[in-house]
Amino acid sequence: MPTxxxxxxxPRRTRRKETRPGELIEAALNLFxxxxxxxxxxxxxxxRAGVSKGTLFLYFATKEDLFKAVVRExxxxxxxxxxxxxxxxxxxxxxxxAYAMTSWWERVGQTKAGGIAKLVISEAQxxxxxxxxxxxxxxxxxxxxxxxxxxxxxxxxEFRDLDLDQAVFTLVAPMIFLMLWKNSMGACASSAGxxxxxxxxxxxxxxxxxxxxxxxx
Amino acid sequence: MPTxxxxxxxPRRTRRKETRPGELIEAALNLFxxxxxxxxxxxxxxxRAGVSKGTLFLYFATKEDLFKAVVRExxxxxxxxxxxxxxxxxxxxxxxxAYAMTSWWERVGQTKAGGIAKLVISEAQxxxxxxxxxxxxxxxxxxxxxxxxxxxxxxxxEFRDLDLDQAVFTLVAPMIFLMLWKNSMGACASSAGxxxxxxxxxxxxxxxxxxxxxxxx
Amino acid sequence: MPTxxxxxxxPRRTRRKETRPGELIEAALNLFxxxxxxxxxxxxxxxRAGVSKGTLFLYFATKEDLFKAVVRExxxxxxxxxxxxxxxxxxxxxxxxAYAMTSWWERVGQTKAGGIAKLVISEAQxxxxxxxxxxxxxxxxxxxxxxxxxxxxxxxxEFRDLDLDQAVFTLVAPMIFLMLWKNSMGACASSAGxxxxxxxxxxxxxxxxxxxxxxxx
Amino acid sequence: MPTxxxxxxxPRRTRRKETRPGELIEAALNLFxxxxxxxxxxxxxxxRAGVSKGTLFLYFATKEDLFKAVVRExxxxxxxxxxxxxxxxxxxxxxxxAYAMTSWWERVGQTKAGGIAKLVISEAQxxxxxxxxxxxxxxxxxxxxxxxxxxxxxxxxEFRDLDLDQAVFTLVAPMIFLMLWKNSMGACASSAGxxxxxxxxxxxxxxxxxxxxxxxx
DNA sequence: TATGAATGAGTCTTCATTCAT
DNA sequence: TATGAATGAAGACTCATTCAT
Numbered sequence: 001m002p003t004x005x006x007x008x009x010x011p012r013r014t015r016r017k018e019t020r021p022g023e024l025i026e027a028a029l030n031l032f033x034x035x036x037x038x039x040x041x042x043x044x045x046x047x048r049a050g051v052s053k054g055t056l057f058l059y060f061a062t063k064e065d066l067f068k069a070v071v072r073e074x075x076x077x078x079x080x081x082x083x084x085x086x087x088x089x090x091x092x093x094x095x096x097x098a099y100a101m102t103s104w105w106e107r108v109g110q111t112k113a114g115g116i117a118k119l120v121i122s123e124a125q126x127x128x129x130x131x132x133x134x135x136x137x138x139x140x141x142x143x144x145x146x147x148x149x150x151x152x153x154x155x156x157x158e159f160r161d162l163d164l165d166q167a168v169f170t171l172v173a174p175m176i177f178l179m180l181w182k183n184s185m186g187a188c189a190s191s192a193g194x195x196x197x198x199x200x201x202x203x204x205x206x207x208x209x210x211x212x213x214x215x216x217x
Numbered sequence: 218m219p220t221x222x223x224x225x226x227x228p229r230r231t232r233r234k235e236t237r238p239g240e241l242i243e244a245a246l247n248l249f250x251x252x253x254x255x256x257x258x259x260x261x262x263x264x265r266a267g268v269s270k271g272t273l274f275l276y277f278a279t280k281e282d283l284f285k286a287v288v289r290e291x292x293x294x295x296x297x298x299x300x301x302x303x304x305x306x307x308x309x310x311x312x313x314x315a316y317a318m319t320s321w322w323e324r325v326g327q328t329k330a331g332g333i334a335k336l337v338i339s340e341a342q343x344x345x346x347x348x349x350x351x352x353x354x355x356x357x358x359x360x361x362x363x364x365x366x367x368x369x370x371x372x373x374x375e376f377r378d379l380d381l382d383q384a385v386f387t388l389v390a391p392m393i394f395l396m397l398w399k400n401s402m403g404a405c406a407s408s409a410g411x412x413x414x415x416x417x418x419x420x421x422x423x424x425x426x427x428x429x430x431x432x433x434x
Numbered sequence: 435m436p437t438x439x440x441x442x443x444x445p446r447r448t449r450r451k452e453t454r455p456g457e458l459i460e461a462a463l464n465l466f467x468x469x470x471x472x473x474x475x476x477x478x479x480x481x482r483a484g485v486s487k488g489t490l491f492l493y494f495a496t497k498e499d500l501f502k503a504v505v506r507e508x509x510x511x512x513x514x515x516x517x518x519x520x521x522x523x524x525x526x527x528x529x530x531x532a533y534a535m536t537s538w539w540e541r542v543g544q545t546k547a548g549g550i551a552k553l554v555i556s557e558a559q560x561x562x563x564x565x566x567x568x569x570x571x572x573x574x575x576x577x578x579x580x581x582x583x584x585x586x587x588x589x590x591x592e593f594r595d596l597d598l599d600q601a602v603f604t605l606v607a608p609m610i611f612l613m614l615w616k617n618s619m620g621a622c623a624s625s626a627g628x629x630x631x632x633x634x635x636x637x638x639x640x641x642x643x644x645x646x647x648x649x650x651x
Numbered sequence: 652m653p654t655x656x657x658x659x660x661x662p663r664r665t666r667r668k669e670t671r672p673g674e675l676i677e678a679a680l681n682l683f684x685x686x687x688x689x690x691x692x693x694x695x696x697x698x699r700a701g702v703s704k705g706t707l708f709l710y711f712a713t714k715e716d717l718f719k720a721v722v723r724e725x726x727x728x729x730x731x732x733x734x735x736x737x738x739x740x741x742x743x744x745x746x747x748x749a750y751a752m753t754s755w756w757e758r759v760g761q762t763k764a765g766g767i768a769k770l771v772i773s774e775a776q777x778x779x780x781x782x783x784x785x786x787x788x789x790x791x792x793x794x795x796x797x798x799x800x801x802x803x804x805x806x807x808x809e810f811r812d813l814d815l816d817q818a819v820f821t822l823v824a825p826m827i828f829l830m831l832w833k834n835s836m837g838a839c840a841s842s843a844g845x846x847x848x849x850x851x852x853x854x855x856x857x858x859x860x861x862x863x864x865x866x867x868x
Numbered sequence: 869t870a871t872g873a874a875t876g877a878g879t880c881t882t883c884a885t886t887c888a889t
Numbered sequence: 890t891a892t893g894a895a896t897g898a899a900g901a902c903t904c905a906t907t908c909a910t
Contacts, residue, residue, distance in 0.1 A: 013874055013908065020873090036339075038255050042901060052875050057902060121401045122339035126256045131405040139402070160428075166421040169394065173422070176397070177390035184341045185356070188348040204383040205390070211377075212429025237890095259884060269892045274885065447887065449894055470773075472689050476880060486896050491881065555835045556773035560690045565839040573836070594862075600855040603828065607856070610831070611824035618775045619790070622782040638817040639824070645811075646863025671869095693905060703871045705907085714905065 021059050021069070023049040029070050033115035033183065037067060037123045037130070068133050071120075074113035076137045083145060093153035094214065097171070098206045100149055104175055105202055115183040117176055146171050150213075159213045170213070174205040238276045238286070240266045245287045250332030250400065254284055254340050284340070288347050291333055295324060296358045303362060310370035311431065315423045317366055318388065322419055326396045334393060335400040363388050367430075376430045387430070391422040455493050455503070457483045463504050467549035467617065471501060471557045471564070502567055505554075508547035510571045517579060527587035528648065531605070532640045534583055538609055539636055549617040551610055580605050584647075593647045604647070608639040672710045672720070674700045679721045684766030684834065688718055688774050718774070722781050725767055729758060730792045737796060744804035745865065749857045751800055752822065756853055760830045768827060769834040797822050801864075810864045821864070825856040 027048040031040040042063055046056040060066040082103070089096050108114050124131035146168045153159030181196055244265035248257040259280055263273040277283040299320070306313050325331055341348040363385045370376030398413055461482035465474040476497055480490040494500040516537070523530050542548050558565035580602045587593030615630055678699035682691040693714055697707040711717040733754070740747050759765055775782040797819045804810030832847055 015873055015909065017873065035342075036255075039343075041899085053901090054875050054903085055873075058873070061902090063901070118338065121335065121397055122253065124401045124405055125251070126253055128405050131402055135402065135405075162425070163417075163421065166417060167425070169391065169418060170422060170425050173394035174386065174390040177386065177393055180338055180393070180397075184338045185348055185352065188341055188345050188352075200380075200383055201386060204380060205387060208379070208384070208387050208426065208429035210429070212425035212427070216433070258882090270884090271886085271892050271894095272890080275890070278885095280884065447895055449888065451894065454894085469776075470689075473777075475878085487880090488882085488896050488898095489894075492894070495881095497880070552772065555769065555831055556687065558835045558839055559685070560687055562839050565836055569836065569839075596859070597851075597855065600851060601859070603825065603852060604856060604859050607825040607828035608820065611820065611827055614772055614827070614831075618772045619782055619786065622775055622779050622786075634814075634817055635820060638814060639821060642813070642818070642821050642860065642863035644863070646859035646861070650867070692903090704905090705871050706869080708906065709869070712906095 020049070020051065020055065022073075024051070024056055024059055024066070025070050025073050028066050029074060029112055029116075032067065032070065032119055033112055037063075037119055038126065042066075064127065064129055067127075067130055068137075071116060071134060071137060074111075075108065075116060076141075078107060079141050079145065086145060086149060093149065093156060093158040094210050096149055096152070097210065097213075100146065101171065101175065101202055101206055105178070105198060109175065109179045109182070110198065114179045117179045118183040121180070143168050143172070153213070157215055160215055162213070167213070170209055174201070174209075178202070237266075237268065237272070241268070241273060241276060241283070242287050242290050245283050246291055246329060249284065249287060249336055250329060254280075254336070254343075259283075281344070285344065285347055288333060288337060288344075289350060291330060292351060292354045293330075294354060294358070296362060300362060303366065310366065310373060310375040311427050313369070314366055314388070314427065314430075317363065318392065318419055318423055321392055322395070322415060326392060326399070327415065331396040332400045334396050338397070360385050360389070370430070374432055377432055379430070384430070387426055391418070391426075395419070454483075454485065454489065456507075458485070458490055458493055458500065459504050459507050462500050463508060463546055463550075466501065466504065466553055467546055471497075471553055472560065476500075498561065498563055501561075501564055502571075505550060505568060505571060508545075509542065509550060510575075512541060513575050513579065520579060520583065527583065527590060527592040528644050530583055530586070531644065531647075534580065535605065535609065535636055535640055539612070539632060543609065543613045543616070544632065548613045551613045552617040555614070577602050577606070587647070591649055594649055596647070601647070604643055608635070608643075612636070671700075671702065671706070675702070675707055675710060675717070676721050676724050679717050680725055680763060683718065683721060683770055684763060688714075688770070688777075693717075715778070719778065719781055722767060722771060722778075723784060725764060726785060726788045727764075728788065728792070730796060734796060737800065744800065744807060744809040745861050747803070748800055748822070748861065748864075751797065752826065752853055752857055755826055756829070756849060760826060760833070761849065765830040766834045768830050772831070794819050794823070804864070808866055811866055813864070818864070821860055825852070825860075829853070 024045060028040070028045045031045055031048060034040075040063075042056055043053045045066070046053045049056070056066070060069060085103075086096070086100070089099070091099075120130065120134045124134075147164050150159060150162075150164050150167055150171075154161050154164070178196070178198060178201055182198070186196055241262060245257070245262045248262055248265065251257075259273055260270045262283070263270045266273070273283070277286060303313065303317070306316070308316075337347060337351045341351075364381050367376060367379075367381050367384055367388075371378050371381070395413070395415060395418055399415070403413055458479060462474070462479045465479055465482060468474075474497075476490055477487045479500070480487045483490070490500070494503060519537075520530070520534070523533070525533075554564065554568045558568075581598050584593060584596075584598050584601055584605075588595050588598070612630070612632060612635055616632070620630055675696060679691070679696045682696055682699065685691075693707055694704050696717070697704045700707070707717070711720060737747070737751070740750070742750075771781060771785045775785075798815050801810060801813075801815050801818055801822075805812050805815070829847070829849060829852055833849070837847055
C-alpha cells in the first residue's frame, strides 16, 4: 500500500472521446480475429481497450455495430482511394491487374484486416445482418472495382471477351484463399514446412491468370 | 425381458448400441454445417438423432469431442479410387484437369462433405488437432493428386513448366472459394439475384486456367 | 464437515416436474405483489421456489410468460365456475348482485390474487403485452359476467334500464378501489386507525348501488 | 463576465439557478406519469429539462429524491378554494354533489395531477413517506370535503342517514377508478374501441349514486 | 455550477453438463 | 444404458451515479 504512488499513474477515469472509438475498434479487430466474433466477449474488448464494459456500449450500441465499425474502418474506407487510383492508372491492363492484386494483399491481406474475410465467412449464417452488411460494404464494391479492370482490358482488346460477372471470381478466389490460409489453416503450426509464401503465390497466380485472360497474339 | 425371443428374428426393439454414435455424428454433421459449431445446441443434436440430451453425453464427453468425431468421421478418403481413376486416365491433360475439377465438385463440393471445409476453416484455430488431421488426410493427398495431374501435363509438354507446388493452388483456390460460398455467404438470402451457378463458375475457371497453364502453340 | 450428515437432508437435485410450475407461480405471485413486476428478479423467484435460476426458465420462457401464468392460475381460472354459478342462480337480481360482489372479494380481493389488479395497473404502460393479456383474460370476461347480471335485472324489471356498458363500472369501481386500497395505500401503516373494513365497505356500496339501480316502486 | 451589464435589463443568459429544480421537477412529473418511476431514465429527465445528466444529480441526490420532490410539489392543495366554494353553495345537495364530482374531474382528473394518483398508488409501498404525505395532504382533506357534502344532504333530509365514513367511498371509488383507467389500462391501445368517455361515465355514476343516496319520496 | 464521459453492479436469458432415477 | 429435470457459469446490455474538467 505505497503512499508514494508515482504521479505518472494514469487516473482511473480519462476523458478521450475522440480517441476511444478508434481504440475500441482496434481492440475488437484483434480479438475478433483471434477468437471469432461470437467467442469474443464484449467485456474483453473493453478491457483490451483499457475502458470499462459500459464505455464500450457508449460508443457502439451492440456487438454487431462494433463489428460493422471494424469492417468500415478497416476495409470499406479503402475503396475510395483505390477506385481513384484505378481510374487514373496509366499502364497496361495486365500491369493494372497485377498491381491491384498486389495492393490487395499489401493493404488488406497481409494486415490484420485480412482476417475479416475468415470472420465473415465463419459467422455469416449466424449473423445475417453482418453478412448483408459485408456484401454491401465490401463484396459489391470490391467486385465492381475488379470488373472495371477486366472491362478496361476487354475494351482495349488486351483481355478475352468473357462473362465478366464470372471472370472476377478468377481474381477473387486466389486472394480469398490466401487470406483464409493465413488466418486459418496456415496459422496452425501443423502444416510445418509448407509455409505459404504470399508473394510467390500471388506472382504465380497472376502469371497464370493473365496468361489465361489475355487475347492470344 | 422375454428370454424366449427367437435369436434368429430381428428383435423388434433393435439393439442400437452400436449404431448410436453414428446416428449422433450424422445429426451433428448436418447441424454443424447448417449453423456452425458454436451455434449448434447439443440438445438439437440429440433430438435430431432421436435420443435424449443425456445420451449424447454418454457417447461424447463434451461438445468438442463430438465435433472432432464428426470431422474425423467425415473426412473419408476418396483418394484411393480417385488416384486410381487418374492413373488410368487416357485423354489429354486438359481433359483430365477439367474432369478432376468437375468430379471434385460433384463428389465433394456439392455434397455435405463440401461443408466440412468451411467447418474446418472456421474452427481450425480452436481445434488445432482437427486442423492437423485435415491437413494430413485431405489437403496433403489432395494436393498431391492435383500435382500429379499438372506434372503429367508438364511431362507431355501440354502445360507450362511452372513451380507446381504453387501452381496447384491455382486449382485449389477456386474450388475452396466455391465450396465456401455455397456454405457461407451464398446461404444468406442477402446476395440477391447474384446466385452463383457452380457449373458455369467451374467452366469459366477451368477455361481461364487451362488457357493460362497451357504451353502456347 | 460432519460426515454424519442426516439422511433426511434433501438432495440438492429433486425431480418434481409436476409440482414445479405451481411452486414457481406461487413464489412469483408473492414476489410480484410484494415488489412489483419489474422490481422482482427472476433469480429471487427461483430461489423462493427452492430451485435454481435455470429451472425457472425451463418452465417459463420469459418473465412475462411467468406473469401471465400467475394471472391465469389465480384469476382466469375462476371464471368458468363463476359463470356457471351465475347462470344457475335462483334468487332475485339484487341478491345475485350482492352475492357476486361478496364472492369477488372473498375469492379474489382478499386473497393474494387481489394484488394483481394493482400490479397490472402499475405496469400496464411499460408492458403492453401484459395489459392486453389482462384485458382479454380478466377484464373482458369479468365485465361480461357483471353485465349479464345487470341485464337479468333489467329483463326482470328489477333494475332500471341503463346503458349497461357504463353501468358495470358502477360495480367495478368500488371493488377495484378496495383491492387497490388493500394493496397500496392501506398497506402503509401511515393511515393509522382508518383501517378499511372490507365487509362494511362492500355492504354499504351494495346497499347504495342497489338502491340506485333498482326500479322505484 | 461583463460587469457593466445593467442590472435592470434581463440578462440574456438568464440566471436559472433558482428555476432549475422546478424545471427538472416539471420534466420528471411528465415522464413519471407517462412511464412510471422505474421506467423513467434520469438522462431523459435531464434532457427534457434541457440540462445535462450531471446537473440533475446536483439538485437531487438520487432518483428517489427526485420522485419525492415531484410528488410533494404537485400535490398542491386545491382544497381551500374548494372548501370555500362548497360552503357558499346555494343549490340542492344533489346538485352540489354532481358539481363536486364534475369539478374533481375537470380540475384534477383530466389534468396531469390525475396521473399523480396512479403514481402514488403504484409506488406507495416503495415510498411510505410519500404515501403518508399523500394521505395527509390529499386523502384526508378530500374525504373531509366530500363528507361535508353528504352531511349537508343528511341534515337537509335529502340523503339517507348512512355511515358517512363509508359512504364517501361511494364517491371516491368511481373517480379514482376513472383516473386510474385514464392513466393506465386506458392508455394502452389494447382496449380496442372501448374507449372510456369520462363525461358519460361520471354522468351515469352520479345518476346511480344520487338515486341510491337520496331519501325515497 | 455545469458538463457528459466513464463506471460497474445488476438483470434477463442461454446452454453445456450433471445426476437421480 | 437411457432419460430429462436441474444446475449455474456466462454473456450482452442497461442505467443510476460519479468525477475530471
